[in-house]
Every structure is written in C-alpha cells, then in structure tokens.
Amino acid sequence: MPSALTTLIRGGLVLVENDHFEHVTLLVQDGLIFDIIHGDGPDDLPVMDATGRIIIPGLVNGHTHSHGALGRGGVAQDATLEQFLAGAPALNGKRTVDDLRLSAQLSAAEMIRKGCTACFDLSVELPGPSVAGLHAVAQAYFNAGMRAVVAPMIADRTIYQALPGLLAALPDDMRRVLGAMTLLPWTQTLADCEDAFASWPVPNDHVRPGIGPAIPLHCSDEFLGACADLSARRGIPLQTHLAETRMQQVAAQQRYGTTLTSHLGALGLLSPRFSGAHGVWLDQAEAALLAQTGGGVVHNPLSNLRLGSGIAPVRALVDAGLAIGVGTDAANTSDTQNMFEAMRLTAGLSRVHAAPDMWVSAREAFKMATEGSARILGFDRIGRISKGWAADLLFLDRAYCHYVPLRDVLSQIVFSENGAALREVMIAGRIVFAENKVLTLDEAALHRAAQETAERLDAANHDIRLLTDAAGILVRSFCHATCTAHPQPTH
Numbered sequence: 055m056p057s058a059l060t061t062l063i064r065g066g067l068v069l070v071e072n073d074h075f076e077h078v079t080l081l082v083q084d085g086l087i088f089d090i091i092h093g094d095g096p097d098d099l100p101v102m103d104a105t106g107r108i109i110i111p112g113l114v115n116g117h118t119h120s121h122g123a124l125g126r127g128g129v130a131q132d133a134t135l136e137q138f139l140a141g142a143p144a145l146n147g148k149r150t151v152d153d154l155r156l157s158a159q160l161s162a163a164e165m166i167r168k169g170c171t172a173c174f175d176l177s178v179e180l181p182g183p184s185v186a187g188l189h190a191v192a193q194a195y196f197n198a199g200m201r202a203v204v205a206p207m208i209a210d211r212t213i214y215q216a217l218p219g220l221l222a223a224l225p226d227d228m229r230r231v232l233g234a235m236t237l238l239p240w241t242q243t244l245a246d247c248e249d250a251f252a253s254w255p256v257p258n259d260h261v262r263p264g265i266g267p268a269i270p271l272h273c274s275d276e277f278l279g280a281c282a283d284l285s286a287r288r289g290i291p292l293q294t295h296l297a298e299t300r301m302q303q304v305a306a307q308q309r310y311g312t313t314l315t316s317h318l319g320a321l322g323l324l325s326p327r328f329s330g331a332h333g334v335w336l337d338q339a340e341a342a343l344l345a346q347t348g349g350g351v352v353h354n355p356l357s358n359l360r361l362g363s364g365i366a367p368v369r370a371l372v373d374a375g376l377a378i379g380v381g382t383d384a385a386n387t388s389d390t391q392n393m394f395e396a397m398r399l400t401a402g403l404s405r406v407h408a409a410p411d412m413w414v415s416a417r418e419a420f421k422m423a424t425e426g427s428a429r430i431l432g433f434d435r436i437g438r439i440s441k442g443w444a445a446d447l448l449f450l451d452r453a454y455c456h457y458v459p460l461r462d463v464l465s466q467i468v469f470s471e472n473g474a475a476l477r478e479v480m481i482a483g484r485i486v487f488a489e490n491k492v493l494t495l496d497e498a499a500l501h502r503a504a505q506e507t508a509e510r511l512d513a514a515n516h517d518i519r520l521l522t523d524a525a526g527i528l529v530r531s532f533c534h535a536t537c538t539a540h541p542q543p544t545h
C-alpha cells in the first residue's frame with residue numbers, strides 16, 4: 055500500500071460525514087481528505103485499492119496514560135482506584151527517560167493496533183516532570199505517527215495528604231512512614247512543565263502539550279489555579295480525574311464543603327479547554343455547570359469496571375449538553391487500550407439501569423469515540439471523513455465474521471468490532487499499520503525491551519512495593535468505611 059503524499063483510495067465502503075456509508079473514492083493529499091469522489095477519480099494518481107474494506111475515521115482516545123504500558127499486569131486484580139494510587143510509587147518509580155519513551159512506544163503500538171489514531175495522554179514521571187521526559191514521550195508518539203496531547207500528570211499532595219482522615223486511620227508505624235512522604239513544590243513542577251512546553255520538540259498538529267493536574271483533591275488550590283492560568287495562557291487543554299470514585303465525591307464535601315466541579319468552578323478551572331476524566335459521580339448541578347462553561351467529560355468504562363468505580367451517568371451528561379469523549383484509561387487499569395471495546399461498553403452500559411429511550415445508541419457512541427474525543431483533545435477536524443478533515447482512517451475487512459452478513463454497518467461496528475477485522479490504519483495520509491504490523495515501530499524489539507525493563511524496575515521497586523501493597527489494603531478499607539458512613543448520592 056502506498057504512503058505517498060497524494061493517494062486515491064478506491065473501492066471502499068466509506069462512512070461519510072459520520073452519517074452514512076457509501077462507495078466513494080477518497081482523494082488524500084498532504085495528510086488531509088482533499089476530496090470525496092463519486093466514481094474512480096483521476097487516472098494519473100497513486101491508488102490504494104480498498105476493495106473489500108469498510109473505511110471509518112480513526113478512533114480518538116480521550117484519556118489514557120502512556121506510563122501504564124510498562125505497568126501492565128502490575129495492578130492487583132481486586133484493587134480499587136485508591137488502592138491502585140497508593141501503589142503508584144512502586145509501579146511508576148525509578149524510571150529513566152528511556153523507560154518513559156519505551157512505555158509511550160508500547161502504548162502507541164497498542165493503540166494503533168486497535169484502531170486509535172489520536173489520544174490524550176496524562177503522562178507521569180516521578181518525582182516530577184522533566185523536559186527530557188516529556189519530550190521523550192512527545193517524540194515517541196510523533197515517531198510512531200500518532201497524534202496526541204501529552205499532558206504531564208502532576209500533583210502536590212500524596213493520597214495520604216489528599217484524603218481527610220486517612221493518615222489518622224493508619225497504624226502508628228505506617229503513619230510515620232507514609233505521612234513523611236511529600237511531593238515536589240508545585241512551583242517547581244509547573245516551571246519544569248513550562249520549560250518543556252517552550253521547547254516542544256515536535257509539530258503541534260501531531261503532538262501538542264496539555265496540562266494534567268491529576269486529581270483535584272491531590273492538588274492544592276493555588277496549584278490548581280496556576281494550572282488554569284497556564285492552560286489559558288498557552289491555549290492548551292487541561293484534564294483532571296473528576297469524580298472518578300465515590301470516595302472523591304465524599305472527600306470533596308469533607309474538604310471543600312461542596313462538589314468537586316463547583317470547587318473547580320470557583321477556582322476558575324472550568325472552560326472549553328477543561329475536561330474531566332471519568333465523571334462517574336457527577337450530579338446534575340455539576341453537569342449543568344460543566345455544560346455552561348463549555349467543559350467536557352471523558353467516559354472510561356473499561357477502568358471504571360475494572361476498579362469498581364461505578365457506571366458514569368452518560369445519558370444525563372449528554373442531556374446536560376456536555377462534550378463527551380470516550381477513553382480507555384491506562385493499560386494497567388483497563389487492561390487494554392482498545393477503543394472499540396470502550397465504544398461498545400459506552401453503548402452497552404447505558405442500558406443497565408435506564409429505559410430504552412435513554413440508552414446510548416450505536417451512532418452516539420461512535421460519535422463520542424471520534425468527534426467527541428477529538429473535541430476534548432482540542433484537535434480541529436479529526437474524527438470524521440469529510441472534505442478538509444484529517445486523513446486518519448481505519449480499514450476494516452468486510453469479509454470478517456463481524457460483517458457477514460452485512461446489514462447495519464455502524465451498528466455492527468459498534469456492537470461487534472474489537473479490532474480483529476482491522477487491516478490497515480492511516481494517520482495523516484500515511485499507512486502506519488498493515489499486514490498485522492505496526493510499520494512505524496519495531497514491535498519485537500519493544501517487547502524484548504519491555505520484559506527486561508519491567509524486571510529491572512520490579513527489582514528496583516521491590517522494597518517500596520512491599521510497603522505500598524500493605525498500605526493499599528488499608529487505604530481500600532478506609533475508603534470503603536468512609537463511603538459506607540456517608541449517604542448515597544441521588545443518581
């Protein structure tokens with residue numbers, strides 16, 4: 055298959071305007087869909103024969119973490135979010151810049167293989183972000199051919215400082231050790247982010263910076279306000295984990311005396327550049343406030359189920375008028391970065407407690423996983439096959455069992471596709487996946503490096519892991535007891 059600057063893609067059944075399927079020819083030029091042609095188009099251009107393919111826009115992952123790829127398999131199967139967070143120093147500690155790059159490459163390879171062409175990556179580096187680390191991640195996506203927002207995930211409070219009453223509930227020896235842990239001063243953290251953004255190493259139309267205050271409770275108000283300033287000053291997206299768990303909802307009332315969203319609103323964080331990942335425990339007033347300020351929410355059904363965080367009220371958020379994207383969350387808590395699965399669950403989970411007229415339709419789920427997530431990333435003109443939009447395309451094999459017989463193509467994609475019928479992936483007019491290979495990365499070499507690196511990191515983090523495993527169990531119990539002691543919300 056050619057990867058020339060100008061290509062005619064002939065013979066495919068194309069999802070035009072995210073609206074209807076049609077046999078058309080796509081003229082791709084300089085990374086864009088230059089024209090949608092009825093018929094074969096000109097004879098003097100390189101042709102990609104897409105006969106037997108269903109062509110849809112690339113899926114856009116509204117929320118993930120590249121560092122999670124090297125942490126795969128490292129999260130206890132019964133971990134809650136807070137237990138997982140308590141273990142983060144052992145999972146993410148002692149990584150070199152090369153390790154960060156490797157994890158981002160693994161993450162990009164997985165996403166490309168599963169039909170994702172752009173993502174919002176909240177990337178962590180301990181003890182804090184560095185210019186070299188952020189640039190390595192950005193460069194990894196760029197070299198893989200993917201689009202991405204790379205947002206350093208940052209905080210200035212440990213989980214022990216974040217959750218009211220947690221430290222006091224721990225046994226003395228644990229309290230002494232865990233209470234002494236601190237994070238870097240936020241002024242230093244943000245100065246390092248600014249340095250990295252000012253010398254951004256790759257073109258912004260492919261990989262651009264964002265800012266990711268990890269979880270509001272884990273960030274001081276001054277820090278959150280400074281993140282909002284930075285986002286406004288640079289015009290970059292800001293994403294945080296918003297009301298992911300019931301514990302966060304309860305702790306917000308304890309710490310702020312109000313909801314998370316209302317607190318963020320008072321601090322000036324809410325804007326069209328703002329998105330909250332998860333939003334499982336948002337109430338109606340929070341949804342209305344987010345809608346009013348132009349903010350968005352990214353639905354992450356895979357990790358919400360894995361960590362037992364709950365089912366996000368997606369229909370209520372849509373009805374409130376919010377921009378909704380879909381994300382996978384990280385490879386260590388989902389445990390797959392498969393946007394097809396996240397999209398299917400978006401439609402499926404909406405049916406658990408709701409009347410049929412409240413369900414998320416296949417079409418809605420598809421739009422959320424393409425244009426919806428693109429809006430969260432702040433990328434213009436990706437997520438739809440339309441003239442002048444990015445040539446970020448997926449080629450599905452219509453002879454695969456998912457499409458035999460073929461009746462309602464979009465419904466069959468949303469409800470049955472898991473990436474197994476994916477044959478080619480094009481990003482910005484360039485084929486990056488074909489014949490079951492990611493063409494921009496040496497996957498075999500990456501896999502060898504991943505195994506060696508994981509073993510080295512596990513050995514280096516062995517002692518801290520013993521501590522955080524024990525602490526994680528106590529954190530989980532504390533959160534469960536705290537949530538049980540507070541009345542359930544209305545939704």
Ligand SMILES: [Zn+2]
Binds near residue numbers: 331383
């Ligand atoms: Zn996350």
